[in-house]
Amino acid sequence: MPSKIALREALVAQALAKLPWQVRAAIAAVAIAAGGLIIGRPTLSLDILAIVIGLGAITEGVLALWHTAATVRWRIITATIWITVGIIVLQAQWLTVLALTVLVGIGLVSLGGYRVWLMARSDRPLDEKIAGITIAIATIIFGVVAFFWRDISLVVLSVVFGAWLVVMGIDAGWRALPREPLPKERRKRTGWRRFGRSIVALVTATAAIAAVGVALVQTGPQTVTDTFYAAPRNVPDEPGKLIQFEPLTEGIPHGSVGFRFLYTTEAGDGTIDVASAIAIAPDDEEIHPSVTWAHSTTGITRPCAPSLQPDMFRSGGMFAAQHIIKNGWALVSPDYVGLGTPGEHPYLISEDSGRAVLDATRAAYSIIDLRISRTTVVWGHSQGGHAALAASGIADDYAPQLDVRGVAAISPVSDLTALVSTMDSVTGGMVFAAFVLNAYEDHYDDVRMTDYLRPGIISAAREVPSRCLDGPGSWRSALVVATRLIDPSLFRTDPRTGALGDRLRENIPKPSPEIPLLIVAGGEDPLIKISVQNGYVAALCAADTPLAYRTIPEADHISMLYGNSEFLPSLLAWTGNRFTRVPAKTTC
Secondary structure, eight states, rough: OOOHHHHHHHHHHHHHHHHHHHHHHHHHHHHHHHHHHHHTTTTOOOOHHHHHHHHHHHHHHHHHHHHHHSOOOHHHHHHHHHHHHHHHHHHOOOHHHHHHHHHHHHHHHHHHHEEEEEHHOOOOOOHHHHHHHHHHHHHHHHHHHHHHHHGGHHIIIIIIIIIIHHHHHHHHHHHHHHOOOOGGGGGOOOHHHHHHHHHHHHHHHHHHHHHHHHHTTSSSSOOOOEEEEEEEESSOTTTTTTTEEEEEEEEOOTTTTEEEEEEEETTTTOOOEEEEEEEESSSSSEEEEEEEEEOOOOOOGGGGGGGGSTTTGGTTTTTOOHHHHHHHHHHEEEEEEEESSOOOOOOOOOOHHHHHHHHHHHTTTTTTGOOOEEEEEEETTTHHHHHHHHHHHHHHHTTTTTTEEEEEEESSOOOHHHHTTTTTTTTHEEEEEHHHHHHHHHHHHTTTGGGOOOOGGHHHHHHHGHHHHHHSTHHHHHHHHHHTSSSSSOBSSSSSSSSHHHHHTSOOOOOOTTTTEEEEETTOOSOOOOOHHHHHHHHHHHHTOOEEEEETTTSSSSSGGEEEEHHHHHHHHHHHHHHHHHOOOOOO
């Protein structure tokens, strides 16, 4: 038997030795092409991704037959492993992208370790041994990074496996180039031929170090919740009640006094939750009406609360705090449930969000040093615009103690079904779609993300919401968004159908016809298309809901709120008119 194995090895070695250099170069080109395809299309559906990776693994197996500096037996073993992996991936397309990431990581680490051992034992020239070991160590690093970046597994597969295939293909192609035979005593490598493999090794090592450096960015300082956000064991069993508060000494406008506080709010199912908020008011002896500010999307996890950020107002899109104070008004800004405080964040859940907004102002009234009246105008932007519209619809019944004089919704998330259906064509749409689907899956038993998203992006969609839009780790979300520009399709099933569609329609806010309403939309808004806002406003007008609708042709999603925008003075004037009971105009 041993003699038969040795004979087969000899035959294989002889066949490989006679393989034309053009064939070996073609195989290297296939490896480069497969790697480039994986890098360029990281969000292919799971089936196609599995096919590409499977073919890439098989290609690497073919390369291993003649590319490694091992004995023929070890070449066959290495090639068999890679080809087997490729066949398994091709046949078992039920494997998740996460499982593929683990598989690739294990393969890279194992192969890199084997090649370090192999090169260390070889009798090759010193420069070639150094180059080989460098490439092997880089391979191990790529494998470790694959595990470290598991939350963006598609990008990992692209950057790690695809880039590695490209580098290996380049290296193999270099080795396949024809060389003029020289007498044995003159076989000294000179110039580019001598250092070509070293250059490839340097490029590979640089790429590996860069990957580790980028990955380590996310280990930088993280926003953390302090003990203030831990509510005492016993809290009031009614909504809108103040639990605790403490003064703010930094980050508030000149001439104001401020506090952060915890308060109770009631979820849609009747349970009492704890939420956090901040409030500021002019530092004088007057009684102040308030602007209740519903902030835009910052994330859906606890560290994303605006009150935790260094610039607590601007974090959620509030650029007019100084103007509000100068007008003699107070400003109340809730974080919502689940941001800052423990609990499920009801992202775009109408009733829960509207209640959290109103309860913040009810609780702030109890902080005597603020001297806030029960009169308020609600402003909201984006997610907060949705919450403001929802607050309008429930204010009279849910918070009759408040005198809500008006609601201004700027770039609001209005028609949820129309919005979600446009996420494929919106820059950053994948992030917001992930926020919605994670929140709805947590909130509703009949909504499942896997029923709607393509298999190839589910892993990323589950992990993107673990990061805030601004802060450490947000680059990962940006990286995922960048890959979406190449392959934008998100959904396997129309999100307007089934359980998700029903729940989205349930949460389209229905503002009260009794409370003056201003809706503002930017003509250049890349996130919420002007057509979505036009349709929502038309539906409200058709339902006899009086409102003022203003479009700003040159504005994007948020620019109309900047302190130097032309719109801000008109918003302040509209708010002042609500406090003085000037009749509101309608554009319906």
